[in-house]
Amino acid sequence: MTMNERKTIDLEEGWEFMQKGITKLKKILEGLPEPPFSSEDYVMLYTFGVFFLLLVSLLFLWLHILKHDEFMLRELVKRWANYKIMVRWLAKFFRYLDKYFVARRSLQPLTEVGLKCFHDQVYQELNAKVSDAVISLIHQEREGEQIDRALLKNVLDIFVEVGMGQMDHYQNDFEEAMLKDTAAYYSRKASNWILEYSCPDYMLKAEECLRREKDRVAHYLHSSSEPKLLEKVQHELLSVYATQLLEKEHSGCHALLRDDKVEDLSRMFRLFSKIPKGLDVVSNIFKQHVTAEGMALVKQAEDAASNKKADKKDVIGLQGRDFVTKVIELHDKYLAHVSDSFQNHKLSRKALRQAFEVICNKGVAGSSSAELLAAVCDNILKKGGSKKLSDEAIEEILEKIVKMLAFIIDKDLFGELCRRKLARRLLFDKSASDDHERFILTKLKQLCGGQFMSKMEEMVTDFTLAKDNQTSFEGYLNNKPHAYLGIDLTVTVLTTGSWPSYKSFDLNLPAEMVKCVEVFREFYQTKTKHRSLTWIYSLGSCKISGKFEPKTMELIVTTSQACALLLFNSSDRLSYSEIMTQLNLSDDDVVRLLHSLSCAKYKILNKEPNTKTISPIDHFEFNSKFTDKMRRIKIDLPPLDEKKKVIEDVDMDRRYAIDASIVRIMKSRKVLGHQQLVMECVEQLGHIFEPDYNLIKKRIESLITRDYLERDEDNPNQFRYVV
Known part of the structure; x- marks a missing residue:
């Protein structure tokens, strides 16, 4: 039809045609049998103002949303789908207007107008009822009923689509109410479950609830709801009852740790890691539990020492090793929990460290942990101390001991004790394995640093050189017939600065020993003329032959003991004062010496009067009738209490360390306040020992006196480095 051939149609005829078109479209949308629109129908509808279609369709939709609950939701979903089709048709009919007229006038596109009409005429009236119906269905599902999840998905999509790209309608008209209902629901459940279930069963319930809520989000809730929904559930089920749940008697965190319930502890970690400060509570209980078990071991060791009336040697010997072994086992047990149950989380590691x-x-029993660990190390490393263990087992134990050392404040005290024990093992040939000695030194160096272990490493090197020196001495004797000694002599030459300090005294040696000293001095001068020898007789040992009436026996004694016994080759009876004069010893040394020979296990000398203590009025004779089932016996001197000397040495070393730290800090900073200087000093030295603040203050004053530092004239709490 051309423009000239267009037929004029009046309003009544056009309205009748449009009604027929609308009826036809409604039937199509209702699914009734109806042929599709022809091109002529399409053009006629376009021509006669089908914008009336939108209004009629809205009315049509409104008239059909008069149902309730699930039926209302189904009808709404159906009518919403039809409405969107109508809007698309409308957009097709008025495509030309939408493309040109609407664009030129900056009007809303017809599709947006359609959604706005639905929002204003239908959504505003129904959203509260729809939201209540959806929340009711969610409640039914939480109670175990089956619901149509696809229906809820479609209904909630309407809330999103009406927002035209914004989530305001979904959040304000549905999500807010849904979250409030969720909180109330789980609050009621939690208040009953906390009384009814044990901690593990409660956590199973909570974990299942969280899993189901995530499943709801996956099937019909919008993905943006997941964190908010889970937060509500976690708050009501976990946060509100965290302390009550974790401290439940017979089933709480303490019980799970005690019974090694790895799976339940893992679940506890997973759940409480999701709530604010949840792991703080778990870690605090973990720390309390481990500390309590450790302190129980301490008390057990204390009671054992008290019940057995053990002396100090027993405490730091077998009992000490037993205690340290149990502490290591305790650490292994809970380290496994940190790794397996708590995913090696930093808070659990911190809690374990603080507990230990x-x-x-x-x-x-008066022995510090540093003493106990040093004694256990010594026991393992010396001959016979761990003969039933493989090399791998020994190294594993040593490595664990070093890990325990990481928890000890006074690492420098441990280091000094270890150094003295290492010296005794080396000097008296008591070390079981050079490899194990190097292994422990390497581990200690990794923990405490090279400077901390430098002296012990120098001792090992020094002792190796001493062996080479002895070999050279033996060669010297073979090449010098006039130097024949008649006895076997072994001399260990050590560097003074590397080894612990030992008491030195001028012992009067018998002629045989004097010759030995002279010959060795002559040999040593051939190697170097710039070093002087100081003889430490307290570390020497001798093997002498004791000719007793029952039998001849070999006696293994110290140098001073040998000198005392050799006096009786030329005298049958000697007084206390005569022995002291001839040996040139102090009273304390003579008392220890004579006690070991006359009052201890082996009575090589007879004493008058026959008492158990040594006094200046005593007289001594050789006990020719002495005998023992063994042909070789070792006569020990009463051990000296070295603890006081060790502590004094450690205190002195600490002063030097603090001085050095302060000078290093001030040299780099030039000017620094008192508080900052103290804090940096503590930070530098804290990995070895815990510096005392008063001592740091005294060392600062000492450095000022010695012109290393000076006070600022205007601010006495500020120091300057003196160049």
């Missing part, structure tokens, strides 16, 4: 810092810095 408390345990490992508690002494037992």
Whole structure:
């Protein structure tokens, strides 16, 4: 039809045609049998103002949303789908207007107008009822009923689509109410479950609830709801009852740790890691539990020492090893929990460290942890101390001991004790394995640094050189017939600065020993003329032959003991004062010496009067009738209490370390306040020992006196480095 051939149609005829078109479209949308629109129908509808279609369709939709609950939701979903089709048709009919007229006038596109009409005429009236119906269905599902999840998905999509790209309608008209209902629902459940179930069963319930809520999000809730929904559930089920749940008697965190319930502890970690400060509560209980178990071991060791009336040697010997072994086993047990149950989380590692810092810095029966660890190390490393263990087992134990050392504050005290024990093992040939000695030194160096272990490494090197020196001496004797000694002599030459300090005294040696000293001095001068020898007789040992009436026996004694016994080759009876004069010893040394020979296990000398203590009025004779089932016996001197000397040495070393630290800091900073200087000093030295603040203050004053530092004239709490 051309423009000239267009037929004029009046309003009544056009309205009748449009009604027929609308009826036809409604039937199509209702699914009734109806042929599709022809091109002529399409053009006629376009021509006669089908914008009326939108209004009629809205009315049509409104008239059909008069149902309730699930039926209302189904009808709404159906009518919403039809409405969107109508809007698309409308957009097709008025495509030309939408493309040109609407664009030129900056009007809303017809599709947006359609959604706005639905929002204003239908959504505003129904959203509260729809939201209540959806929340009711969610409640039914939480109670175990089956619901149509696809229906809820479609209904909630309407909330999103009406927002035209914004989530305001979904959040304000549905999500807010849904989250409030969720909180109320789980609050009621939690208040009953906390009374009814054990901690593990409660956590199973909570974990299942969280899983189901995530499943709801996956099937019909919008993905943006997941974190908010889970937060509500976690708050009501976990946060509100965290302390009550974790401290439940017979089933809480303490019980799970005690019974090694790895799976339940893992679930606890997973759940409480999701709530604010949840792991803080778990970690605090973990620390309390481990500390309590460790302190129980301390008390057990204390009670054992008290019940057996053990002396100090027993405490730091077998009992000490037993205690340290149990502490290591305790650490292994809970380290496994940190790794397996708590995913090696930093809070659980911190809790374990803090617990063992408390345990490992508690002494037992007056012996500090540093003493106990040093004694156990010595026991393992010396001959016979671990003969039933493989090399791998010994290294594993040593490595664990070093890990325990990490918790001890006074690492420098441990280091000094270890150094003295290493010296005795080397000097008296008591070390079981050079490899194990190097292994422990390497581990200690990794923990405490090279400077901390430098002296012990120098001792090992020094002792190796001493062996080479002895070999050279033996060669010297073979090449010098006039130097024949008649006895076997072994001399260990050591560097003074590397080894612990030992008491030196001028012991009057018998002629045989004097010759030995002279010959060795002559040999040593051939190697170097710039070093002087100082003889430490307290570290020497001798093997002498004792000719007793029952039998001849070999006696293994110290140098001073040998000198005392050799006096009786030329005298049958000697007084206390005569022995002291001839040996040139102090009273304390003579008392120890004579006690070991006349009052201890082996009575080589007879004493008058026959008492158990040594006094200046005593007289001594050789006990020719002495005998023993063994042909070789070792006569030990009463051990000296070296603890006081060790502590004094450590205190002195600490002063030097603090001085050095302060000078290093001030040299780099030039000017620094008192508080900052103290804090940096503590930070530098804290990995070896815990510096005392008063001592740091005294060392600062000492450095000022010695012109290393000076006070600022205007601010006495500020120091300057003196160049």
